[in-house]
Amino acid sequence: MAWQQLHLQCEKANVELAETLLLEADALSIALDDAGDQPLFEPLPGEAPLWDEVILTGLFDATTAAGSRQSLEQLGHEIAAQVHASRIWLTSVDDKDWEREWMVHYHPIECANGLWIVPNWLTPPDPSATNIIMDPGLAFGTGYHATTRLCLDWLTEQDLSDKVVIDYGCGSGILGIGALLLGAEHVYAVDIDPQAVLATKQNAARNGVDSRLQAFLPEEFTAYCEQHEVIPVDVIVANILAKPLISLAPYFATLIATKGKIVLAGLIESQTEQVAEAYKPYFALDPKHAFSAQEDQHWQRLSGTFTR
Incomplete structure (x- = not known):
């Protein structure tokens, strides 16, 4: 299955409205990302701080009418007008095994003086080293x-x-x-x-x-x-x-x-x-x-x- 992503950049005050509008348009998921380079340090449990400028990404099923490129272009302009988005754009995403996709970004690392960190689904490169399985x-x-x-x-x-x-x-x-x-x-x-x-x-x-x-x-x-x-x-x-x-x-x-x-x-x-x-x-x-x-x-x- 192929997917389409609708991206909008807006101020954090308008993020909640943008999320609601994307969900009402049948977005399957919504991701929030930093639109600049603003650090957010680890929040306390229950806290959800946002950046001043946020990129919202709505994921849509490209095989449905709501997920067609034409529909999403129109939707993007409609939402942008309501949330004062400074940018809107579309991208396509090929289908993957999303439950395992995040794993490809992790690999064993020697982090300090012969001490290795090894993701729990991988084999330690040096079994004789001090390996922390995480x-x-x-x-x-x-x-x-x-x-x-x-x-x-x-x-x-x-x-x-x-x-x-x-x-x-x-x-x-x-x-x-x-x-x-x-x-x-x-x-x-x-x-x-x-x-x-x-x-x-x-x-x-x-x-x-x-x-x-x-x-x-x-x-x-x-x-x-x-x-x-x-x-x-x-x-x-x-x-x-x-x-x-x-x-x-x-x-x-x-x-x-x-x-x-x-x-x-x-x-x-x-x-x-x-x-x-x-x-x-x-x-x-x-x-x-x-x-x-x-x-x-x-x-x-x-x-x-x-x-x-």
């Missing part, structure tokens, strides 16, 4: 993003033997699983998203480390710590966002042992000093925290040692 479709943390690689690179440089680690903002669980494969004794993984907690548990089982990893929502982790007295831990990794990292600084200081280590990521360059200031009362920070890879140099990480 399902990249469930939660943030595939190994392809610079902030994840920053943390994994840091973990490979640490002596994690017999260490207890907290992966705060665990997403897919990739950092906690990596820590266990690198020698850590136990990992407590925490995330505000229930889907991330589930994904972490599933990925831990794939890698054979589920007996040494526990995943929690924040309130569950707090209650567990109070009941079992699991703190202080040796290492904290937190790849989230600047604002929550700043607010979590005093809390992290209560979780970590004297001379315990911390690494923070998810920061753009302009946020680094503000986050550093929040952690200076508790941690001796390593000044050599910048990521030097040219293509990702706007991302930063902070690492430090807890001091009492």
Whole structure:
């Protein structure tokens, strides 16, 4: 079956109306994309921020009257007039196995010092290497993003033997699983998203480390710590966002042992000093925290040692 796509660019204030009009015209699906180069950082559960300028793409069955090129050209002009679209255009799409098409974009990558990330449907290129087997479709943390690689690179440089680690903002669980494969004794993984907690548990089982990893929502982790007295831990990794990292600084200081280590990521360059200031009362920070890879140099990480 062939498909036609109708694309419209408009301001975010008109996106809801444009979506409604496309659905009323029998669009099978609608995708939203950035019309410029405006970053949107990872939202909280339930949030759905939009770019200022948005490209809407409605997918239509080209074998139907509604999906013919002539019909869609007319529809595009009608919707454009109502939503003040600055651009409209059509494209054709050949039929594919869409349930598996997204998989072709993933491949094994050596992300840090002999540590490989391997999608769970592929065979590790080097079975003798440290391979993290991941399902990249469930939660943030595939190994392809610079902030994840920053943390994994840091973990490979640490002596994690017999260490207890907290992966705060665990997403897919990739950092906690990596820590266990690198020698850590136990990992407590925490995330505000229930889907991330589930994904972490599933990925831990794939890698054979589920007996040494526990995943929690924040309130569950707090209650567990109070009941079992699991703190202080040796290492904290937190790849989230600047604002929550700043607010979590005093809390992290209560979780970590004297001379315990911390690494923070998810920061753009302009946020680094503000986050550093929040952690200076508790941690001796390593000044050599910048990521030097040219293509990702706007991302930063902070690492430090807890001091009492």
